[in-house]
Amino acid sequence: MTPKEYKNWKFNWSQTQKNGHDGVYEGVGGHLFAIACQVSLEHGCDGVVAFDSKSDLVEYYKTILGAVEIYPRRLVIFEKEAQKLINQYIRK
Numbered sequence: 519m520t521p522k523e524y525k526n527w528k529f530n531w532s533q534t535q536k537n538g539h540d541g542v543y544e545g546v547g548g549h550l551f552a553i554a555c556q557v558s559l560e561h562g563c564d565g566v567v568a569f570d571s572k573s574d575l576v577e578y579y580k581t582i583l584g585a586v587e588i589y590p591r592r593l594v595i596f597e598k599e600a601q602k603l604i605n606q607y608i609r610k
Contacts, residue, residue, distance in 0.1 A: 551583055552607035555600035565600030569593055 551567065559565040571579060571591045579585040584599030595603065 548583060548603060549607045551595065552603040555595060555603050556608055558600065559604065564597045565595075565604065566597060567595045567600065 554567045554569075555565040558567050568588075569585075569592075571593060576587060576591060576593065579593050580587060583595055584602065585593040585595050587593050
């Protein structure tokens with residue numbers, strides 16, 4: 519893949535209050551990844567998104583987002599799981 523064939527996004531978020539007892543932020547991370555997958559799909563990259571985890575959330579990303587760890591803390595959301603995220607968070 520050449521540099522023109524992929525998009526490199528960097529986004530960080532800080533969750534100072536965590537999910538809280540009322541779940542205010544529940545689903546926000548999944549929605550952000552769904553948007554990234556949608557943009558990837560629109561740009562001809564089949565919805566595939568690769569990202570680095572800077573925290574200990576690797577297992578969360580694998581379980582909740584369906585990401586695959588290809589190197590330590592380097593994860594990819596492939597086509598099938600990307601479509602699930604798009605359907606869940608965007609296409610309703």
